[in-house]
Amino acid sequence: MVVKACIDAGAKMMFGYPITPGTEILSHWIREAQTDKSLKYLQTEDEIAAGFCVCGAVLAGEKAFTATAGPGTVLMQDALSMADGMRLPVVVIVVQRGGPSSGTVIYSQQEVNLAIHGGNGEGLRLVYSPSNLSELYEYTRLAFNNAWKYNFPTVVLSDGFLMKTRQLVDLDFKIKNFSAEPIISENTQKNIRNIYTFEEELGEKLAQDKKDFEKMGSEVIKSEVFCGRGQVATCPYFDELIIAHGIVAGAAKEAVDELQKAGKKVGLFRPITLSPFPKDELNKLAKSVKKIFIVESSMGQLRDLVKQNLDAAIEVDGLYKPAEGIEAEEVVKLFE
Amino acid sequence: MDYQDYPNHYKCCMSKEAKFCPGCGYPVVLRFLHAILKEKKLEKKTALGLDIGCSLLAWDLLPINTFQTHHGRVVPTMVGFNRAKPDLLSVALVGDGGAYAIGLQSLLWAAMRNDPVLVIVVNNTVYAMTGGQMAPTTMVEQKTDTSPVGNDQPPVLGPELIRGLSPKAYLARAAVNDVKQLNIYLNKAVEACQLGNFALVEVLSFCPTNWRTKGAETNERVEEMKKVFKIGEF
Numbered sequence: 001m002v003v004k005a006c007i008d009a010g011a012k013m014m015f016g017y018p019i020t021p022g023t024e025i026l027s028h029w030i031r032e033a034q035t036d037k038s039l040k041y042l043q044t045e046d047e048i049a050a051g052f053c054v055c056g057a058v059l060a061g062e063k064a065f066t067a068t069a070g071p072g073t074v075l076m077q078d079a080l081s082m083a084d085g086m087r088l089p090v091v092v093i094v095v096q097r098g099g100p101s102s103g104t105v106i107y108s109q110q111e112v113n114l115a116i117h118g119g120n121g122e123g124l125r126l127v128y129s130p131s132n133l134s135e136l137y138e139y140t141r142l143a144f145n146n147a148w149k150y151n152f153p154t155v156v157l158s159d160g161f162l163m164k165t166r167q168l169v170d171l172d173f174k175i176k177n178f179s180a181e182p183i184i185s186e187n188t189q190k191n192i193r194n195i196y197t198f199e200e201e202l203g204e205k206l207a208q209d210k211k212d213f214e215k216m217g218s219e220v221i222k223s224e225v226f227c228g229r230g231q232v233a234t235c236p237y238f239d240e241l242i243i244a245h246g247i248v249a250g251a252a253k254e255a256v257d258e259l260q261k262a263g264k265k266v267g268l269f270r271p272i273t274l275s276p277f278p279k280d281e282l283n284k285l286a287k288s289v290k291k292i293f294i295v296e297s298s299m300g301q302l303r304d305l306v307k308q309n310l311d312a313a314i315e316v317d318g319l320y321k322p323a324e325g326i327e328a329e330e331v332v333k334l335f336e
Numbered sequence: 337m338d339y340q341d342y343p344n345h346y347k348c349c350m351s352k353e354a355k356f357c358p359g360c361g362y363p364v365v366l367r368f369l370h371a372i373l374k375e376k377k378l379e380k381k382t383a384l385g386l387d388i389g390c391s392l393l394a395w396d397l398l399p400i401n402t403f404q405t406h407h408g409r410v411v412p413t414m415v416g417f418n419r420a421k422p423d424l425l426s427v428a429l430v431g432d433g434g435a436y437a438i439g440l441q442s443l444l445w446a447a448m449r450n451d452p453v454l455v456i457v458v459n460n461t462v463y464a465m466t467g468g469q470m471a472p473t474t475m476v477e478q479k480t481d482t483s484p485v486g487n488d489q490p491p492v493l494g495p496e497l498i499r500g501l502s503p504k505a506y507l508a509r510a511a512v513n514d515v516k517q518l519n520i521y522l523n524k525a526v527e528a529c530q531l532g533n534f535a536l537v538e539v540l541s542f543c544p545t546n547w548r549t550k551g552a553e554t555n556e557r558v559e560e561m562k563k564v565f566k567i568g569e570f
Binding site for chain 1: 380381383385388392395396399400401402403404405406409412413414415416417418419420421423424441442445
């Protein structure tokens with residue numbers, strides 16, 4: 001699914017290093033490249049090289065990307081940090097795995113902090129967290145478009161479970177691809193730096209980056225409010241709000257249905273862009289809310305994002321299961 | 337020095353003041369590289385990637401496309417660049433630490449894959465930008481900030497190491513105090529790249545700031561280096 005999305009987005013080049021559970025993206029891309037000769041690839045010596053090869057290819061104007069996981073995402077921060085500094089439209093598919101260290105390889109939402117704040121800077125990255133296969137397709141397409149439109153490195157978060165999911169998907173998603181222009185070519189005479197002599201120079205650059213990031217936010221921020229399939233009369237005025245992202249939101253939706261059947265005025269808020277975070281959408285929804293339940297396969301990485309962005313002092317509780325799958329029943333139990 | 341034999345090489349990029357320390361060898365390398373590119377009408381057809389270290393100071397010296405990268409990462413960046421845009425000459429300028437310590441893995445793999453990238457390694461036997469610490473090229477018994485009692489490990493010999501791994505690569509070692517030879521090797525390296533092969537020229541270079549040497553001593557030091565790092569093609 002990811003490979004199809006990348007091809008449909010106009011990506012022509014993948015650099016990668018095998019790491020479970022993201023390896024299939026590399027091997028599938030290479031398989032596609034055997035018949036489609038416009039697709040190029042290189043299995044690099046490590047994730048660091050993969051990331052920097054993507055940076056180089058992007059400078060040359062190619063829609064290039066890489067895919068990685070866990071310890072590979074850690075190594076990828078070197079190149080992503082250069083992309084942060086030079087505003088390179090680098091796209092990374094992060095197939096989260098349990099951590100720390102080599103951890104486990106199926107469920108995880110533990111690479112949220114790394115995806116956003118893994119660099120030695122301010123975390124100005126576009127980060128998508130799709131929750132099913134069709135969204136994985138859509139947001140991978142959007143990742144390329146928006147990376148090249150706004151020039152910020154972009155991460156699509158997934159995990160081992162979603163990566164190995166097989167289901168029939170109706171891909172009714174049509175957008176025009178944003179074209180890639182070379183940053184460096186025979187027609188340019190540029191000197192691009194990422195080191196500054198004076199503190200003020202860097203300060204000015206970062207202020208401009210932040211301004212651009214906020215402008216991008218007004219155009220790309222995505223979130224979902226799930227009112228329940230039974231559509232309670234109070235929607236979107238909930239007493240209690242579940243907040244979840246990625247595949248965990250699937251279980252949370254089932255839980256909302258169950259809880260509404262039991263008479264609870266509960267809904268789900270799902271940030272789809274984790275960075276920039278849908279702050280206004282959250283705060284608007286939170287006005288009627290008395291208690292928030294965070295549900296995530298991590299010890300609180302989403303919770304911290306929510307707390308950073310929540311204006312009102314609302315009680316926050318949660319179900320934190322790092323690197324474990326979450327069932328709807330467990331979410332329902334939170335309300336007992 | 338034989339600069340007078342290369343009036344054009346010397347003048348071609350004198351319009352801009354180099355940001356390197358007085359007596360540094362980098363400007364010599366860059367001016368000869370630039371003269372060769374100009375002569376071959378490759379100024380517009382070149383992308384010069386810069387590692388982090390003293391190499392970063394070259395970021396706006398030459399009237400060609402340049403960009404800074406990260407420490408030890410200029411080679412993989414130029415590999416990616418070259419694969420996306422093979423019609424441009426991809427040049428990586430890097431110090432000995434960036435090339436042979438933190439970046440060695442990527443350097444060896446670029447050479448083994450015969451990626452057509454020209455790597456210029458400026459060898460001054462120390463980490464110069466950070467103040468003269470021990471580098472992979474620091475010679476036996478050489479004292480630095482981080483080898484105060486003298487280094488006991490033989491230095492990395494880059495071209496010799498790569499020779500056995502990459503049969504098609506063009507590999508040479510020159511020195512900034514023999515610009516005639518430097519000019520020949522850089523020319524050949526550019527040509528090798530244009531023919532689709534990996535090329536590496538290591539250049540023994542001056543670092544009077546960190547060596548704490550004066551003119552004649554600085555030159556002498558390079559002559560000493562030549563006893564350990566053999567000049568020539570490999």
